[in-house]
Amino acid sequence: MTYQTLRGLTRCARDAGGRLLTGLGILILLQNLAPAGLALATALLIGRVQHAVPSDLVAATTVPLIVFALVLGIGHAADAALEPLVYLGAFRIDGAYRARITELAATSPTVDRLEDPESQRLVRAARADPVNWTERTPGTGVMALIHIAAVFAGAVASCAVLAGFAWWLVPLIFLPALAQWCILARRHQSFMHNWRASRREMQRGNVWERTAADPGTSKDIRVYGLGDWIADSIQTHIRTAFEPIWAKLTAKDEWQVFLLVGLPFSVALAVVGHDAATGRTTVAVESAVLAAGWSIFQSLGWTDTTISVTSAGECLAAYEELRQVLEPAAVPAAVLAPDAAAAAPRELPDRVPLIAFEGLGFRYPGTERTVLHSVDLEIKPGELLALVGLNGAGKSTLIKLLSMLYTPTSGRITADGLDIASYGHEAWRSRISVVFQDFVKYELSAAQNVLLGRGNLAPDFEELELAAEEAGFGEVLSRLPAGWDTPLARTRTGGVDLSGGQWQQVVLTRALYALRKGAKLLVLDEPTAHLDVRTEFEVFQRLAERRGEASIVLISHRLSTVRYADRIVLLDGGRITDSGTHEELLARGGEYARMFAIQAERFQAGYDDHIEEGELL
Numbered sequence: 119m120t121y122q123t124l125r126g127l128t129r130c131a132r133d134a135g136g137r138l139l140t141g142l143g144i145l146i147l148l149q150n151l152a153p154a155g156l157a158l159a160t161a162l163l164i165g166r167v168q169h170a171v172p173s174d175l176v177a178a179t180t181v182p183l184i185v186f187a188l189v190l191g192i193g194h195a196a197d198a199a200l201e202p203l204v205y206l207g208a209f210r211i212d213g214a215y216r217a218r219i220t221e222l223a224a225t226s227p228t229v230d231r232l233e234d235p236e237s238q239r240l241v242r243a244a245r246a247d248p249v250n251w252t253e254r255t256p257g258t259g260v261m262a263l264i265h266i267a268a269v270f271a272g273a274v275a276s277c278a279v280l281a282g283f284a285w286w287l288v289p290l291i292f293l294p295a296l297a298q299w300c301i302l303a304r305r306h307q308s309f310m311h312n313w314r315a316s317r318r319e320m321q322r323g324n325v326w327e328r329t330a331a332d333p334g335t336s337k338d339i340r341v342y343g344l345g346d347w348i349a350d351s352i353q354t355h356i357r358t359a360f361e362p363i364w365a366k367l368t369a370k371d372e373w374q375v376f377l378l379v380g381l382p383f384s385v386a387l388a389v390v391g392h393d394a395a396t397g398r399t400t401v402a403v404e405s406a407v408l409a410a411g412w413s414i415f416q417s418l419g420w421t422d423t424t425i426s427v428t429s430a431g432e433c434l435a436a437y438e439e440l441r442q443v444l445e446p447a448a449v450p451a452a453v454l455a456p457d458a459a460a461a462a463p464r465e466l467p468d469r470v471p472l473i474a475f476e477g478l479g480f481r482y483p484g485t486e487r488t489v490l491h492s493v494d495l496e497i498k499p500g501e502l503l504a505l506v507g508l509n510g511a512g513k514s515t516l517i518k519l520l521s522m523l524y525t526p527t528s529g530r531i532t533a534d535g536l537d538i539a540s541y542g543h544e545a546w547r548s549r550i551s552v553v554f555q556d557f558v559k560y561e562l563s564a565a566q567n568v569l570l571g572r573g574n575l576a577p578d579f580e581e582l583e584l585a586a587e588e589a590g591f592g593e594v595l596s597r598l599p600a601g602w603d604t605p606l607a608r609t610r611t612g613g614v615d616l617s618g619g620q621w622q623q624v625v626l627t628r629a630l631y632a633l634r635k636g637a638k639l640l641v642l643d644e645p646t647a648h649l650d651v652r653t654e655f656e657v658f659q660r661l662a663e664r665r666g667e668a669s670i671v672l673i674s675h676r677l678s679t680v681r682y683a684d685r686i687v688l689l690d691g692g693r694i695t696d697s698g699t700h701e702e703l704l705a706r707g708g709e710y711a712r713m714f715a716i717q718a719e720r721f722q723a724g725y726d727d728h729i730e731e732g733e734l735l
């Protein structure tokens with residue numbers, strides 16, 4: 119239990135709320151003071167029984183009995199009230215903690231750090247989502263910490279009872295009990311460590327267990343006679359996993375603890391028993407001393423609270439590391455915008471900007487390969503620019519850099535002459551609308567899926583309808599059972615599953631809605647790959663009508679669709695190898711002309727969706 123863990127858990131504890139924490143503290147304290155109280159109540163009762171004359175027994179024992187019942191009742195009542203409060207406290211703390219993790223992961227300005235394997239490991243370690251018994255959440259850790267504090271307070275109260283008889287009983291009982299607690303805590307830590315080290319073997323065994331019981335694999339297992347081999351594999355993995363754990367469990371350890379508890383308690387028993395037998399003390403005092411002594415051993419005995427504190431501490435340590443990696447403040451301004459360091463964010467003019475890639479070079483973090491090589495390109499205000507190229511040419515990477523999801527390795531992207539980083543991530547992104555190739559299908563209603571395109575603004579249902587019409591989504595919409603309110607996931611009540619093409623129409627609507635609500639740059643990465651050729655063509659035509667209000671960057675593999683772009687840029691191996699209008703590129707007879715000829719041949723041979731040739735080619 120380190121200082122960092124204690125500090126982290128104390129901070130988390132605030133999320134439970136002051137009143138709940140106070141209530142919890144009082145109840146756990148009462149629960150742990152009950153043994154000392156019972157020891158005293160027992161002594162009082164025995165004392166009265168010993169000295170009372172038989173005819174007076176009831177009157178003499180009434181008060182001690184009431185005291186005894188009260189202490190017992192308070193202990194039980196505290197027990198009963200604690201369970202829901204502990205649950206509530208842990209729930210509040212974990213809820214607030216998970217919200218912090220989500221915010222951290224979702225708001226880090228760029229994605230490169232989040233994609234890093236080390237960050238992903240930290241996210242897994244910090245997310246407070248236990249997958250086995252060794253993992254605990256901060257909420258459980260805080261509750262365990264309160265419990266430990268109360269246990270020691272209870273032990274101190276019992277020590278006071280012991281000291282009432284003889285001061286030397288306190289070190290005689292308390293110190294071995296404390297040693298026992300430390301030994302057990304250390305043993306738990308090492309057990310937890312061994313368990314975690316064996317986890318990979320256990321997981322392998324689990325994979326085979328699932329394979330054996332899976333109807334999907336049952337045919338193979340029977341046809342190839344794999345049953346015995348799978349059973350042997352499971353046994354081997356489980357044995358390999360558990361042998362190091364069993365090897366550490368020795369009888370010697372148990373004897374150590376037994377002697378640590380048994381010897382001092384026997385000495386105390388002998389001394390107090392002898393004094394009671396020789397009349398130097400009473401049986402009442404003897405029973406109080408023994409009950410208090412035993413309660414100390416019991417309360418400092420087996421408990422997994424130390425595991426909870428340590429494991430929650432690991433979780434918080436991972437969160438702290440993650441925070442230092444992902445928090446915006448952790449990313450030096452000079453890295454985000456070399457020429458904008460130390461400058462306040464600039465005001466972004468409300469017009470369609472001239473965007474320029476200036477000697478833009480990029481290598482994904484943690485990789486050696488350069489994906490973009492000194493790319494120079496301008497996107498004029500209101501231009502419809504098409505980016506084409508083979509798979510892996512770097513088209514999507516260019517878009518990710520334009521969206522400020524990564525920081526260029528060299529060069530920069532400017533808007534009206536200024537590095538886009540100098541406007542700040544939020545301001546820049548509020549002016550662009552991007553449809554990524556691997557867009558997200560949110561399990562929300564159709565309307566919410568579109569309105570997310572400008573989630574920071576109040577919903578504008580008029581523009582929503584117009585955007586849907588423009589994206590060709592109107593027909594699909596009219597067939598949705600609850601129209602705009604239909605959830606786009608069958609898992610939700612009344613929800614539906616859309617086809618790949620229909621989903622593309624949803625995200626296109628989202629992008630066009632953003633455009634209507636003030637975006638000045640529309641970026642579409644393969645937005646129509648799942649649409650049939652005719653629908654794609656129609657969407658493209660409508661987009662083309664919008665040029666002027668915003669600049670549009672379109673990535674598509676279908677060259678017949680992009681031929682009407684103002685300019686087509688060919689990217690090959692991270693370099694711009696050609697650019698011009700469709701006619702210019704065809705006239706040059708280069709790579710573009712060759713690609714176009716191949717696609718035209720496919721149309722003519724009828725391999726692709728059928729459409730009147732003259733319309734597209």
Ligand SMILES: Nc1ncnc2c1ncn2[C@@H]1O[C@H](COP(=O)(O)OP(=O)(O)OP(=O)(O)O)[C@@H](O)[C@H]1O
Binds near residue numbers: 555
């Ligand atoms: N997150 C990533 N980490 C490392 N390398 C990546 C990552 N994303 C893409 N790459 C690599 O960068 C190169 C360019 O990829 P990119 O997605 O930009 O190509 P593209 O032209 O859009 O291809 P496609 O037409 O298939 O979509 C590829 O070699 C790819 O493997």
